[in-house]
Amino acid sequence: MSKPIGIGLAGFGTVGAGVYKNLQRNGALLEQRIGRTFEVKKIAVRDLSKARDVQAPASLFTSNPDEILGDPSIQIVVELMGGIDLPLAFVKKAIAAGKIVVTGNKALLAEHGNEIFELAREKRVPVLYEAAVAGGIPIIKSVREAFVGNRFEAIHGILNGTSNYILSRMTGEGLDFAPVLAEAQKLGYAEADPALDINGWDAAHKAIILASLAYGFWIDPKDVLVEGIEKVTAADIRFAEELGYRIKLIASIKADESGAIEVRVVPTLIPKSHVLASVNGVFNAVAVKGDVVGEALFYGRGAGQDPTSSSVLGDLAEAAAFLESPRQSVGFTAHSLYGRSKPIDDTISKYYLRLGVEDRPGVLAQIAGTLAKADIGILSVIQPEGLVDGSVPLILTLHDAPFGPMKKTAQELASLPCVKGTPLLLHMETFQ
Numbered sequence: 001m002s003k004p005i006g007i008g009l010a011g012f013g014t015v016g017a018g019v020y021k022n023l024q025r026n027g028a029l030l031e032q033r034i035g036r037t038f039e040v041k042k043i044a045v046r047d048l049s050k051a052r053d054v055q056a057p058a059s060l061f062t063s064n065p066d067e068i069l070g071d072p073s074i075q076i077v078v079e080l081m082g083g084i085d086l087p088l089a090f091v092k093k094a095i096a097a098g099k100i101v102v103t104g105n106k107a108l109l110a111e112h113g114n115e116i117f118e119l120a121r122e123k124r125v126p127v128l129y130e131a132a133v134a135g136g137i138p139i140i141k142s143v144r145e146a147f148v149g150n151r152f153e154a155i156h157g158i159l160n161g162t163s164n165y166i167l168s169r170m171t172g173e174g175l176d177f178a179p180v181l182a183e184a185q186k187l188g189y190a191e192a193d194p195a196l197d198i199n200g201w202d203a204a205h206k207a208i209i210l211a212s213l214a215y216g217f218w219i220d221p222k223d224v225l226v227e228g229i230e231k232v233t234a235a236d237i238r239f240a241e242e243l244g245y246r247i248k249l250i251a252s253i254k255a256d257e258s259g260a261i262e263v264r265v266v267p268t269l270i271p272k273s274h275v276l277a278s279v280n281g282v283f284n285a286v287a288v289k290g291d292v293v294g295e296a297l298f299y300g301r302g303a304g305q306d307p308t309s310s311s312v313l314g315d316l317a318e319a320a321a322f323l324e325s326p327r328q329s330v331g332f333t334a335h336s337l338y339g340r341s342k343p344i345d346d347t348i349s350k351y352y353l354r355l356g357v358e359d360r361p362g363v364l365a366q367i368a369g370t371l372a373k374a375d376i377g378i379l380s381v382i383q384p385e386g387l388v389d390g391s392v393p394l395i396l397t398l399h400d401a402p403f404g405p406m407k408k409t410a411q412e413l414a415s416l417p418c419v420k421g422t423p424l425l426l427h428m429e430t431f432q
């Protein structure tokens with residue numbers, strides 16, 4: 001019988017403690033399936049005196065993550081601390097020391113994937129990150145392995161559990177934003193800094209990882225259009241509903257005919273009949289369109305202790321297989337088939353535009369005229385009766401237009417004397 005594989009857990013919060021708990025629960029099952037056992041040798045935390053829901057022997061704990069790196073009995077380090085600077089230094093030192101890295105840290109990979117995988121390739125050390133994207137859904141392994149024979153035409157996803165939980169409860173139960181966010185935090189879904197969930201950047205980090213993996217080069221975060229759900233009001237959810245749409249924070253990843261890659265994560269109106277419109281609560285979903293497989297859909301819990309630990313356990317099994325029989329692949333393979341992002345202002349979409357306007361004749365004509373001047377066609381108009389804060393809402397849906405001119409035109413409309421307040425411009429995706 002071979003010796004257990006030594007694991008160092010850096011982080012024992014929602015996910016780290018879940019990994020420990022589920023290794024205890026299913027360690028024997030893993031042994032049956034992969035023929036190896038795992039033993040957690042050290043656990044690094046920030047605060048040694050903190051009371052913990054999951055219990056582990058006190059002798060395993062340290063407040064110095066470097067102790068994990070210095071322990072020769074540890075072959076796999078699991079980075080679940082969150083943040084960027086410390087994990088970056090920690091992961092680079094782990095790779096340099098030849099220890100396999102498993103991480104759930106999407107911010108780290110989205111910002112520093114290039115340098116991490118360059119080092120991983122040089123040292124031939126795997127860096128595995130299933131838990132970083134879409135919680136318990138095995139989308140990384142699918143894109144990296146199962147779909148390796150496909151060109152990816154498009155990937156659309158709901159990639160943040162917290163914001164989807166908030167939008168679903170606002171839509172379904174008419175609840176307010178703040179108390180629902182507090183609930184998501186209590187359930188262990190939100191990031192340590194929940195602003196990342198709300199402002200779209202957590203989902204954007206995941207979209208950057210997915211897009212980079214699918215197209216073989218690290219997407220620069222500056223090339224990604226990111227907007228948060230904070231600007232979506234209960235009234236917009238109602239107007240969208242009336243138009244036959246639902247508002248979701250959608251990650252949209254596409255390659256155009258020239259091979260330029262477009263990545264955006266924005267609150268988006270999608271048809272109520274589309275499968276992503278029915279993905280509610282903490283659930284995530286990813287719809288992949290490959291040139292060989294066609295359409296494939298993945299659905300599951302996108303955040304929380306157990307689903308995320310499930311992905312980490314999968315990576316541990318892959319790490320064990322690597323230790324048994326080292327392979328070339330280290331978790332990310334760069335290639336030169338694509339290599340270029342599309343400028344955000346050139347990306348094309350349909351739009352939802354909400355304006356507050358004066359209730360008098362000629363206003364609609366003025367607005368239609370401004371849009372026509374910019375060559376932007378109107379798809380539909382609704383103007384519910386009744387004044388809100390001295391103006392009436394005017395909701396327009398607009399034909400395909402490049403984002404740059406659309407944004408400029410929305411600003412022009414905002415400066416018209418008949419337009420009150422700040423217009424809200426959202427993307428619409430019809431998946432055609």
Ligand code: NAP
Nearest residue numbers: 011012013014015045046047080081082104105303304308
């Ligand atoms: P968390 O609950 O805040 O836990 C963070 C853990 O790291 C805590 O145990 C903390 O110690 C420890 N830690 C933080 N700074 C440290 C330092 N300087 N030195 C030593 N230990 C340190 O976070 P989490 O929700 O588990 O998330 C961990 C990572 O997984 C993040 O990158 C997150 O984005 C990612 N992730 C989370 C989820 C989820 O559903 N929560 C899902 C997928 C991916 P203390 O316990 O002493 O505070």
Ligand code: HSE
Nearest residue numbers: 160161162190191303
């Ligand atoms: N805060 C993240 C979410 C955790 O809500 O999706 C999972 O990555």
